Amino acid sequence: MAANPNHLIRLAPHGGSFECAPGQTVLDAAMAAGYWLPHSCRAGSCNSCELPVLEGRFHHLELPADGGAVAAGRCRSCRALADSDLLLEAPGVPREPGQRVVSCGARVSAVERPSADVAVLHLQLPEHSGFQFRAGQYADVLLKDGARRSYSMANAPDEANVIEWHVRRMEGGRFSTHAYDKLKVGAMLRIEGPFGTFTLQPGDAPVVLLASGTGYAPIAAMLKAHGAELARRRAVLYWGGRQRADLYAVAEVEQWQAEHPGIRLIPVLSEADPQWQGRRGLVHAAVLADLPDLSAYEVYACGNPLMIDAARSHFTASAGLPPERFFADAFVLRH
Numbered sequence: 001m002a003a004n005p006n007h008l009i010r011l012a013p014h015g016g017s018f019e020c021a022p023g024q025t026v027l028d029a030a031m032a033a034g035y036w037l038p039h040s041c042r043a044g045s046c047n048s049c050e051l052p053v054l055e056g057r058f059h060h061l062e063l064p065a066d067g068g069a070v071a072a073g074r075c076r077s078c079r080a081l082a083d084s085d086l087l088l089e090a091p092g093v094p095r096e097p098g099q100r101v102v103s104c105g106a107r108v109s110a111v112e113r114p115s116a117d118v119a120v121l122h123l124q125l126p127e128h129s130g131f132q133f134r135a136g137q138y139a140d141v142l143l144k145d146g147a148r149r150s151y152s153m154a155n156a157p158d159e160a161n162v163i164e165w166h167v168r169r170m171e172g173g174r175f176s177t178h179a180y181d182k183l184k185v186g187a188m189l190r191i192e193g194p195f196g197t198f199t200l201q202p203g204d205a206p207v208v209l210l211a212s213g214t215g216y217a218p219i220a221a222m223l224k225a226h227g228a229e230l231a232r233r234r235a236v237l238y239w240g241g242r243q244r245a246d247l248y249a250v251a252e253v254e255q256w257q258a259e260h261p262g263i264r265l266i267p268v269l270s271e272a273d274p275q276w277q278g279r280r281g282l283v284h285a286a287v288l289a290d291l292p293d294l295s296a297y298e299v300y301a302c303g304n305p306l307m308i309d310a311a312r313s314h315f316t317a318s319a320g321l322p323p324e325r326f327f328a329d330a331f332v333l334r335h
């Protein structure tokens with residue numbers, strides 16, 4: 001009988017384990033087995049998936065320059081291949097395997113274009129797709145050559161077999177220009193998901209929600225799914241864009257505010273017209289100006305990777321935010 005070429009990956013401290021096939025990344029193998037290791041971009045850039053390796057040998061696939069170096073003794077699981085059995089330190093990962101990644105067709109059931117560069121897509125999934133997500137997670141659209149692009153679900157998970165994406169058109173961008181310029185009701189897409197661990201953590205800490213542009217999408221899902229809880233935790237949404245039109249769903253947020261007094265919206269524009277009466281500048285700077293002491297807070301940030309890097313470093317270095325209370329999904333590009 002041929003030897004099993006797979007390696008066994010064990011998770012400390014609870015001892016859950018799964019097999020990793022040759023050529024398969026540790027993160028892909030974990031998620032195929034239902035072990036939801038922490039992760040975000042799955043492209044080696046954001047570092048969310050780095051874990052200490054307690055035993056065993058591994059190597060990384062090529063790492064993108066924007067992710068920086070990986071510290072000795074740690075693996076970036078979305079780019080790591082096992083060269084032997086491994087023992088990983090993954091304390092927050094449940095013992096029992098859970099959520100599974102599903103690949104299925106999706107029919108475009110509605111397209112709205114609320115601004116000059118944002119398309120809101122509604123996708124209808126097959127009745128028995130088994131696709132289930134939590135507010136804050138994302139899914140990939142698979143392009144014909146196998147390339148993929150990620151988009152965060154903007155609706156509450158309780159809508160059966162429907163997902164909503166907010167896609168910002170990027171000049172020269174392959175999928176986003178197609179989505180904005182050409183996609184029509186009835187078109188079929190192939191999607192895979194859910195992915196991501198950017199979800200509201202249980203607790204009592206007051207919450208700052210921080211979004212740039214379509215980084216609002218997963219925050220919208222959180223507002224829809226956890227409105228009462230976010231109101232209880234006095235959530236403040238800082239939503240940044242260049243101009244008013246970039247904040248394409250202010251009316252929707254105002255509706256959530258009306259239903260859940262306690263949630264506040266602070267729009268922040270970096271290139272506002274002279275008539276703009278609201279806050280100006282960079283969105284993370286507005287948070288720092290209002291809340292110079294973030295030591296008691298949790299922050300959920302989503303959108304432009306530069307905004308997220310700036311927020312993470314300033315909030316933790318100069319406003320006392322504990323690093324483990326900064327949760328983020330950075331919209332890094334994949335090529």
Ligand SMILES: Cc1cc2nc3c(=O)[nH]c(=O)nc-3n(C[C@H](O)[C@H](O)[C@H](O)COP(=O)(O)OP(=O)(O)OC[C@H]3O[C@@H](n4cnc5c(N)ncnc54)[C@H](O)[C@@H]3O)c2cc1C
Binds near residue numbers: 041149169331
């Ligand atoms: C976890 C996650 C969640 C995300 N969620 C969202 C979301 O909810 N909404 C959203 O709008 N986006 C989201 N994104 C970003 C999204 O996945 C895409 O990266 C984005 O839409 C651009 O894809 P595209 O195919 O249109 O552009 P691409 O084809 O990837 O091009 C992007 C840009 O790079 C330029 N470019 C392309 N090729 C090259 C090259 N070889 N050299 C130099 N420049 C080049 C293009 O002109 C364009 O400006 C998310 C990303 C991640 C990682």
